[in-house]
Amino acid sequence: MICKKCASPMAVILRKKDHYCENCFILSTNHKFRACIGKNKVLSPNENVLICLSGGVGSAVLLDLVHHGISLENNKKLRIVPHFIHLFDDNVPEVSDAILKKCQKYNFDIYFVHLSDYLNNNTQLPEVNQIVALKEDDKIKFTRLLNCMPSTAANDYLLKVKRHLFIKYAKQLNCSAIFTAETTNTLAINLLCNLAIGRGSQVQNDVGFCDVRDEKVKILRPMKDISKEELDYYVKIKKLVSITRTNVKSNSLQSAISSFVSDLQQNFQSTISTVCKTADKIGDYEEDKASGKCVICKSALFTKDMKLSALEATNISKTVSLGNMNFQQDLENNSELLNILENNSNNSMFPLINKYLCYGCSRNHSEMSKPELLQIG
Ligand SMILES: [Zn+2]
Ligand SMILES: [Zn+2]
Incomplete structure (x- = not known):
């Protein structure tokens, strides 16, 4: 078997049919990365870019691609000024150490920020290359917040927390763009998760090349055309170190969708690309119709020109039920339910919707056992 580009002995088989030698494969992956940034034309030369590293396979490859790109001295040189950040928690301290070592090898500086910094309004940059201990209070508060949600909500919420921190530190470092390392596989999974949890209108910002919800900082996904299969070969050929860890809590919608997509991809090699092509066709709402932004995910809120949604229908049926005599009688026989309803002054299932969320x-928010932990409004 030979490489389909140069006829050298093949070392890589993609999608069970495309054969490459090591050299042509690495070249083609670098090309995909550069082409993705180039064709979208969102970066101007020498822009400050914040590069987010999780320590996983994707971020190991992203780090190498950026290093390779900026080291070039020809017209393919990646003209950015990279800054690096890693968001950590205390569950796996070895990840931060490994990332620090890796960055030192490439001669890059990196900032370490604890996830619980989300609760902190202080916007001071941490010291570079230092894994700093954080205030115990904040850590405890943050853990309580995540633990009072079911796993599906916690997984989703954590993504919003990370997005917030990336944007916050990008602004601190004067970066107008952020690179994250999602692959085609991750984006296909995220797309289906978004649809399943009612974030259909946010798909373009959440899984497209560019998240434009912030006015000053764009989040870019330059590895969106690279698959997990390609990453694994890349890491193996270049002997990169990665720490495999999953951030996704098990027994959740996200973990179920992830294994569904991965299993399907095994037998149907075009599963993921089909899902992603569909995502590209999903358009965005027109921003000018927005009446505000969600305080957590910063997505546009639409209250004007809306037809009756399933949510409003639920609210209406609740209001109608409360005015119904038979229902009132049923309620009186069920003191527990009556209690809940009487203590909930707002009749909506989602009291903060459209105004804040x-x-x-x-x-x-509605699935949290202690919603007061989320300070909103
Ligand atoms: Zn070749
Ligand atoms: Zn939101």
Whole structure:
């Protein structure tokens, strides 16, 4: 078997049919990365870019691609000024150490920020290359917040927390763009998760090349055309170190969708690309119709020109039920339910919706056992 580009002995088989030698494969992956940034024309030369590293396979490859790109001295040189950040928690301290070592090998500086910094309004940059201990109070508060949600809501909420922190530190570092390392596989999974949890209108920002919800900082996904299969070969050929860890809580919608997509891809090699092509066709709402932004995920809130949604129908049926005599009688026989309803002064299932939160964030909020932990409004 030989490489389909140069006829050298093949070392890589993609999608069970495309054969490459090591050299041509690495070249083609670098090309995909550069082409993705180039064709979208969102970066101007020498822009400050914040590069987010999780320590997983994707971020190991992203780090190598960026290093390779900026080291070139020809017209393919990646003209950005990279800054690096890693968001950590205390569950796996070895990840931060490994990332620090890796960055030192490439001669890059990196900032470490604890996830619980989300609760902190202080916007001071941490010291570079230092894994700093954080205030115990914040950590405890953050853990309590995540633990009071079911796993599906916690997974979703954590993504919004990370997005917030990336944007916050990008602004601190004067970066107008952020690179994250999602692959085609991750984006296909995220797309289906978004649809399943009621974030359909946010698909373009959540899984497209560019998240434009912030006015000053764009989040870019330059590895969106690279698959997990390609990453694994890349890491193996270049002998990169990655720490495999999953951030996704098990027994959740996200973990179920993830294994569904991965299993399907095994036998139907075009599963993921089909899902992603569909995502590209999903358009965005017109921003000018927006009446505000969700305080958690910063997505546009739409209250004007809306037809009756399933959510409003639920609210109406609740209001109607409360005015119904038979229902009132049933209630009187069920003191527990009566109690809940009487103590809930707002008759909506989602009291903060449209004023502060989008539907997806309202649902997470409503599923929290201690919603007061989320300070909103
Ligand atoms: Zn070749
Ligand atoms: Zn939201």
